[in-house]
Amino acid sequence: MDKLSRRDFLKAGALGLVGTLGAAASSQLINPPPSHPHQDGGHDGGGPHGMTMPNGEVNHERNGFNPTDTLTDFDYGKVSTLPSGQRIREYWVISLNKTIEVMPNIDFPAWVYAPADQNWENPRPRIPGPTFRATEGDRVRIHFFNGSDHPHTMHFHGIHPSGMDGVPHGGGLVDPGKEFTYEFDAIPFGLHLYHCHAFPLARHIAKGLYGAFIIDPKEGRPPVDHEFVMVMAGFDVDFDDANDFYHVNGIPFHYQMNPIEIGLNKKVRIYLVNTLEFDLINSFHLHANFFNHFPTGTSLTPTEYTDTIIQGQAQRGILEFSYSYPGIYMFHAHVTEFAELGWAGHFEVK
Ligand SMILES: [Cu+2]
Numbered sequence: 001m002d003k004l005s006r007r008d009f010l011k012a013g014a015l016g017l018v019g020t021l022g023a024a025a026s027s028q029l030i031n032p033p034p035s036h037p038h039q040d041g042g043h044d045g046g047g048p049h050g051m052t053m054p055n056g057e058v059n060h061e062r063n064g065f066n067p068t069d070t071l072t073d074f075d076y077g078k079v080s081t082l083p084s085g086q087r088i089r090e091y092w093v094i095s096l097n098k099t100i101e102v103m104p105n106i107d108f109p110a111w112v113y114a115p116a117d118q119n120w121e122n123p124r125p126r127i128p129g130p131t132f133r134a135t136e137g138d139r140v141r142i143h144f145f146n147g148s149d150h151p152h153t154m155h156f157h158g159i160h161p162s163g164m165d166g167v168p169h170g171g172g173l174v175d176p177g178k179e180f181t182y183e184f185d186a187i188p189f190g191l192h193l194y195h196c197h198a199f200p201l202a203r204h205i206a207k208g209l210y211g212a213f214i215i216d217p218k219e220g221r222p223p224v225d226h227e228f229v230m231v232m233a234g235f236d237v238d239f240d241d242a243n244d245f246y247h248v249n250g251i252p253f254h255y256q257m258n259p260i261e262i263g264l265n266k267k268v269r270i271y272l273v274n275t276l277e278f279d280l281i282n283s284f285h286l287h288a289n290f291f292n293h294f295p296t297g298t299s300l301t302p303t304e305y306t307d308t309i310i311q312g313q314a315q316r317g318i319l320e321f322s323y324s325y326p327g328i329y330m331f332h333a334h335v336t337e338f339a340e341l342g343w344a345g346h347f348e349v350k
Pocket of ligand 1: 151152153196197198204205209
């Protein structure tokens with residue numbers, strides 16, 4: 001197969017040269033014929049609203065997850081109480097090799113963290129991995145089994161002992177067929193993340209081994225009507241250490257094709273995490289609105305009222321807003337190239 005580069009994808013979108021790309025690209029890319037009346041002839045081709053769009057949905061069932069469900073899928077674990085009275089949340093996670101259809105007819109040989117029932121039964125592969133959610137001061141115990149064919153770890157951001165840091169030199173590297181239990185207290189409150197820390201690090205992360213880790217403050221956050229988690233990342237489908245597609249919660253363009261419904265004047269809270277490899281920055285821009293930004297979620301007081309934020313890799317923040325006019329509103333990376341390669345979505349305010 002010809003090498004595909006993101007420049008090729010952009011060029012194809014611009015010039016209608018889809019047929020000149022490799023088979024995989026030509027079978028999925030992107031723009032319908034330039035018949036749209038509002039087509040402006042711009043470089044983004046002829047999709048609806050002048051945007052690039054895939055020509056269909058990926059097979060969510062075969063992938064094992066649907067990003068619409070991921071938005072609100074918070075994993076609180078199996079809850080019990082330690083003799084000390086401390087609450088403990090237990091999780092079972094298995095890493096797997098898993099083929100994910102990231103764009104129609106483009107399969108990516110991913111590595112995934114699959115949440116599972118006790119003793120790793122009924123694993124549920126997904127990208128990103130599960131959104132772990134605990135309360136400040138809880139004990140968190142993660143039973144990790146490596147069901148893939150490469151060594152992996154689970155490296156959590158947070159405050160914990162060295163041996164629980166999920167790095168190779170700390171004993172946290174888990175060989176295929178082996179298990180390891182990570183255990184630590186959930187501190188500090190905020191929005192964190194976890195990812196594999198085996199080397200080569202960029203490759204292990206970019207293959208899909210990342211997820212969000214929310215620690216709620218003891219007293220909680222003010223109630224809202226909608227809470228969504230969004231993990232921003234990319235796919236390097238031709239393994240040239242450059243991203244070909246960008247996405248939120250695993251599938252490029254998903255929320256553009258499947259708008260996220262929110263209520264008029266309802267309060268929205270987004271837990272936004274950037275795990276993108278190979279590009280230095282990512283960003284989030286909200287259309288026709290402004291949001292309060294709580295960087296890393298470690299304070300209950302916002303630091304900024306804005307409509308665009310930038311995140312380097314592992315940066316994260318909580319965004320709060322509401323819409324006072326009904327309609328369809330875009331949100332996307334304001335690295336516009338990323339937006340045209342998948343990192344774009346819609347809110348539908350009703
Ligand atoms: Cu790994």
